[in-house]
Amino acid sequence: MQMPPTSSVADSITENASVNFDTASFPTLQNDLYLRTARGEKTERAPVWCMRQAGRYLPEFRAIRVENEFFKVCRTPALATEVTVQPMRRYAGLLDAAIIFSDILVIPQAMGLEVQMVPGKGPHLPDPLRTPADMARLVDARPGYSVDRELDYVYKAITNTRHALQGQVPLLGFIGAPWTLMAYMVEGGGSKTFALAKAWLFGHRQAAHELLSRIANAAAEFLIGQVRAGAQAVQVFESWAGELGPADFAEFSLPYLAKIAARVKSQCPGVPMTVFAKGAHYALEQLATETVYDVISLDWTLDPVAARQRVDAALQSAGQQGRTVVLQGNLDPTVLFGDAETIRQRTAEMCRAFGPAGHIANLGHGMMPGHSPEHLRVFLEAVHESSSALRP
Numbered sequence: 121m122q123m124p125p126t127s128s129v130a131d132s133i134t135e136n137a138s139v140n141f142d143t144a145s146f147p148t149l150q151n152d153l154y155l156r157t158a159r160g161e162k163t164e165r166a167p168v169w170c171m172r173q174a175g176r177y178l179p180e181f182r183a184i185r186v187e188n189e190f191f192k193v194c195r196t197p198a199l200a201t202e203v204t205v206q207p208m209r210r211y212a213g214l215l216d217a218a219i220i221f222s223d224i225l226v227i228p229q230a231m232g233l234e235v236q237m238v239p240g241k242g243p244h245l246p247d248p249l250r251t252p253a254d255m256a257r258l259v260d261a262r263p264g265y266s267v268d269r270e271l272d273y274v275y276k277a278i279t280n281t282r283h284a285l286q287g288q289v290p291l292l293g294f295i296g297a298p299w300t301l302m303a304y305m306v307e308g309g310g311s312k313t314f315a316l317a318k319a320w321l322f323g324h325r326q327a328a329h330e331l332l333s334r335i336a337n338a339a340a341e342f343l344i345g346q347v348r349a350g351a352q353a354v355q356v357f358e359s360w361a362g363e364l365g366p367a368d369f370a371e372f373s374l375p376y377l378a379k380i381a382a383r384v385k386s387q388c389p390g391v392p393m394t395v396f397a398k399g400a401h402y403a404l405e406q407l408a409t410e411t412v413y414d415v416i417s418l419d420w421t422l423d424p425v426a427a428r429q430r431v432d433a434a435l436q437s438a439g440q441q442g443r444t445v446v447l448q449g450n451l452d453p454t455v456l457f458g459d460a461e462t463i464r465q466r467t468a469e470m471c472r473a474f475g476p477a478g479h480i481a482n483l484g485h486g487m488m489p490g491h492s493p494e495h496l497r498v499f500l501e502a503v504h505e506s507s508s509a510l511r512p
């Protein structure tokens with residue numbers, strides 16, 4: 121028989137941590153480099169943070185996960201706060217933003233689907249939407265439904281984390297974009313071809329738009345709620361954008377990305393918004409001119425020099441030359457498997473390519489479980505050094 125653990129790091133965190141859900145009195149922000157850069161101001165260097173900076177590459181994260189199932193960490197404010205703050209503690213003074221520990225799949229859960237996180241396999245939805253008729257199982261259209269109520273635990277985690285950060289850096293909120301979430305909801309998990317989800321786009325076009333639209337409504341409301349709870353900037357992850365060709369991206373992804381940004385901007389003016397449409401290199405111009413995101417995050421397959429030129433040219437020809445669109449990214453995460461010298465060199469090249477303004481340094485995708493925490497430190501230090509050196 122398996123004995124229950126008598127004590128653990130995580131138990132002591134949940135028992136000892138005091139939680140603070142007061143949204144009226146957050147500590148004063150000390151490092152606003154990320155926010156100033158995202159708003160298009162010229163800054164002393166590029167701010168830096170990393171997608172999945174809280175995660176399994178950190179031994180302190182694995183220690184929490186040993187005894188706590190993934191979604192339990194998301195749903196327990198003291199634990200979500202602890203893992204959000206872990207990289208801030210380890211890389212004190214080197215990271216310019218924290219991102220709330222949660223997952224994009226909390227929206228499908230809040231719409232009534234079961235989502236499990238299977239160790240070594242990733243997300244698994246045992247009862248996915250196989251046909252449009254299955255949409256009747258979604259709870260978001262039922263009377264009295266409230267996204268805010270379903271996802272209140274994320275709001276509590278955000279508020280509590282704002283206090284725990286003590287104003288060191290801004291806290292980012294996030295959502296998964298409609299097409300990416302639809303892909304998980306139809307496929308039941310990750311996929312090599314996304315054949316089932318894409319079959320919906322072409323076989324059940326109207327139902328696909330209905331589903332995307334319902335997800336977009338929930339997502340926008342959730343993002344606004346995250347800002348009310350204390351998120352100081354937000355990012356939208358369209359992780360599977362690259363599975364769509366240009367015309368299909370224009371029909372099934374872009375309009376929903378645009379709608380979410382417009383809605384959040386109208387309710388939360390001044391809160392910087394980032395879009396990461398991974399793999400949608402063809403859509404850079406449209407993302408810049410047909411949406412109101414302040415920041416476009418690039419994966420590592422895009423050349424920063426070319427990306428900057430394309431965005432500026434597109435703004436110009438759309439008569440939007442007054443607008444600044446900041447670029448985020450984009451070091452290939454696998455460069456962190458190289459030695460320190462290689463990481464420094466590739467990071468310096470990246471900073472140079474983005475230029476002396478309008479850049480938020482990041483990886484082109486997330487940290488991976490096999491990454492060395494010390495190699496991430498080399499990357500962060502290299503950004504500070506190379507990027508400051510670019511300024512006059």
Ligand SMILES: Cc1c2[nH]c(c1CCC(=O)O)Cc1[nH]c(c(CCC(=O)O)c1C)Cc1[nH]c(c(CCC(=O)O)c1C)Cc1[nH]c(c(C)c1CCC(=O)O)C2
Nearest residue numbers: 171172173174175219220221222223224242243357359486
């Ligand atoms: C597609 C996607 C997901 N989740 C997310 C995306 C978009 C970003 C991307 O494109 O990677 C977003 C996400 N997931 C997580 C965060 C937390 C904040 C952070 O970036 O530090 C964020 C922003 C934690 C997480 N989300 C997950 C982990 C690891 C799971 C664990 O602890 O067991 C973490 C730290 C689980 C997850 N969640 C998801 C997958 C595919 C996996 C499995 C990954 C794997 O097994 O390698 C869905």
